[in-house]
Amino acid sequence: MTQRRLLCVALAVVLHLGTGVNGSPLESNPRMDIGPVVVLSHNHPAFGAGLEDAAGDADAKITATNFAAISGDDNSELPGSVSAGEAAPTSSARRLELHGTTDLTRLELFFNTPMERDLTKLPTKAAIKPIPWPASYWPVYQDSLNFKWQQGENVLSPAEKYAKAFGHDTKMFVDKVSAKNGIDSQKHRTACATDADCVPLKDSSVCAKREGQPKGYCIPTWFGICHAWAPAAILEDEPKCPVTKNGVTFQPFDIKGLISLTYDGAKLPTVFTGSRFNGPDNEPNNTDEFGRFRDASRRDLGPGFFHIAMTNMLGLLNHTFVVDVTAGSQVWNQPVRSYEVLQMAWHTPETAGRKFYDQDTYPFNEDAKWLLQVKTRFMWIVEAGEDGPLVSTNRVDAHTQFADYEYLLETDENYKIIGGEWLFGSNQNHPDFLWFPAAPPANSSTTEVGLEYKEVRELLRASVTGNC
Known part of the structure; x- marks a missing residue:
């Protein structure tokens, strides 16, 4: 069954029901105050460690004048700047969990096309090729x-091989790697001699x-370069x-x-959307009466924006992206492989309010004319040794x-998310x-x-074209 047929069949079940809801101004999720x-860098919100560990690393925004130099593409043009959004609402009764114009505009500027928001036109499954x-x-x-x-005697690390x-001076190079990305980059952390010294920190160190x-530093095991x-x-x-x-042999794992x-x-x-949550993870009373996180930066990505971005990029533009797959403070950047919508069911605001929230009507966005209940299988690539x-x-x-993932999509009367x-x-x-890379390195x-x-x-290049 085609995606349009599937949606139309679901719509027919509820088209006879009323939808009388008054509209209200839209409010958006939090988003980072960054350029398009x-x-x-190590101050980028996708950085694969605690942002407090990025001291001294400049957080650079890219402008139209320096984008070509950074990307190595003399013909590249950067779209106009995007102004920062309004402050996140302090009320727990959020009206709209949509990232609004800022994040959508970042995508539309990069792809130079409007993001499709009509549910009847969005693919219900897609997969990227080649796979990351x-x-x-x-x-x-x-x-x-x-x-x-590698196992054995006299083996070299990838840094030593390079x-x-x-x-290059081997000792100087490996010391620089450690100081920038390795153990010596964490000298400000708790000194230790054994793992037992790190247990009181309760941070997976x-x-x-x-x-x-003989001695080192307590370092959380999730810190790394997943962002790279x-x-x-x-x-x-x-x-x-x-x-x-x-005379030095590099294995594919070294080259990766x-x-x-x-x-x-x-x-x-890069193009970045959403807002990084930096903790604390286990703060008391951190959810509201509906089971949603009170901290809006942990509640995002909102499923409205997520569904628009996922279906447009993978489904319509054949362009994959990276997500931090955990809503908590740890960051696990994973390249996305595919998605498939498994289930859909339409509800009026009244039926959705009663079914999901024990309310007379849907409590979050009075502009919503329809609510589409969705279950989507979302697949990503994980690390490998x-x-x-x-x-x-x-x-x-x-x-x-x-x-x-299970979520409700709010739509207007024309089924626009x-x-x-x-x-x-x-x-x-x-x-x-x-987020996703906007261009390869120069x-x-x-x-x-x-x-x-x-x-x-x-x-x-030698590895890819080799005969093995």
Whole structure:
């Protein structure tokens, strides 16, 4: 059954019911005070660690004058600036869980087309090809790319391999990697000798020590460069074959790590939507009478915006994106693989109010004429410690996870999405924010630790075109 037929059949069930609701001004979810395109840095809201750990890293907004220099595309044009939205409403009786014009406008400026909001025109399933490749997020507690993942004697870490193959001072390079992305970047944290020293922190920390050191620092295990791996997995080909450079052999897993770390420091232009929640996760009385988080930054992404973005980008534009799949304070950036709408059912505001909220009418948006109850299976790529090509061998399926999100979509009389509410377990379990790379790094990019994009691309091209 086509998506239009499915929607029309569902509509026919309730078309005879009345919808008399008076309209009211629309209010929007919180959103970050950033430009339409923003540089990926350690102050970027998608940064894969606590933002307090990004001291000294400038948060750069991209303007029309410097976008071409950053992206390496002399013909690129950046759309006009977007003004920041109004302050988030303080009342718990939120009118509309839609990100409003700011986040929608960011998408429309980038794609140079309006986002389709008519539910009868939105695809009910889509999948991206090629599939983003799984890889490690190179945890900080393992000292990032200084981690020796291969077994055996005299093995080298990806960082050591890169330094040796391209003539860089090995000790200086690995020290820079540790200071920027690894254990030494966390010297401000609690000193430790064993994991037991970190237990009182109650933040998933372990005692992370640099190789050969008796002491280290308590570092949460989720800290890493997922914010760099995810866009790299979307934009770059997956490494396939081992590559030898100046007597040093790089495995595909090494090359994935190097390209990911390059993305961390290459001033990648990105489009970001939503609002990062920074905790606390377990604050008392943190939900309202309907089971929704009181903190609006934890309640977002709103399902109205989420559904519009997902169906337009994946379904209509064949363009994937990254989400933080956890609504809590930890950040897990995952590249998106697919979605499929599994169930839909239409309700009037009155039937929705009684069914879901024990109210005489839908309590959140009096402009809503119809409520579409939706269950969507949303799939993303997760981290992997496995070497070799994983997409072409279908091993990617073992590194794909999904969640079934349930939500209400608010629509006007023409079935145009104007907002939404999470339902049931999705109140607590839903994406926190959504973003994507606006362009690959410039070929001339050199990161703060000394990684050169053109050198890493040389390894990647040889790996992709190799015969193995």
